[in-house]
Amino acid sequence: MWWLVKKRTPEFSGAVLCVLLGMVSGWISNSAPSLWYQSLLKPSFNPPSWVFGPVWTLLYITIGIVFGLLWKQNKKYFYAFGVHFIFNLLWSPLFFGLHRIDLALYDLIILWITFIVFMITARSYLKIITLLIPYGLWITFALVLNFEIARLNIGL
DSSP states (O other), X not given: OHHHHHHTOHHHHHHHHHHHHHHHHHHHXXXXXXXXXXXXXXXXXXOOGGGHHHHHHHHXXXXXXXXXXXXXXXXXXHHHHHHHHHHHHHHHIIIIISOOHHHHHHHHHHHHHHHHHHHHHTTTOHHHHHHHHXXXXXXXXXXXXXXXXXXXXXXX
């Protein structure tokens, strides 16, 4: 990965931008563990809070690399994935900022659907598809987790 830093490629720029945007989204929504979040009922498979920061940092780096590759290879997919990424950035403000577990769940459903559509339409870009597999698995997990948190906290 050193070549990304040394040459300041679109992949490097994308990684830096995505990490920064993820941090801004978290900061705006005050996504650090709060009394509100701690008071929610959570399923047994809910990871400890400290897991989310490192996982999202790695995923945002990967997403940024994908953005850089798309910028060089196919601007149409770059913009399509950009629309998808907006739904990613909206989740934290909806969930943590507004405390709207339901809207965050709807956002994740749209996020997941747009991800699947992107993966199907961009299937000829094997490197990009491969890079996005961990992200796809994580947002699938996030969707199930958000669903369970919503189900457990109806009416609270």
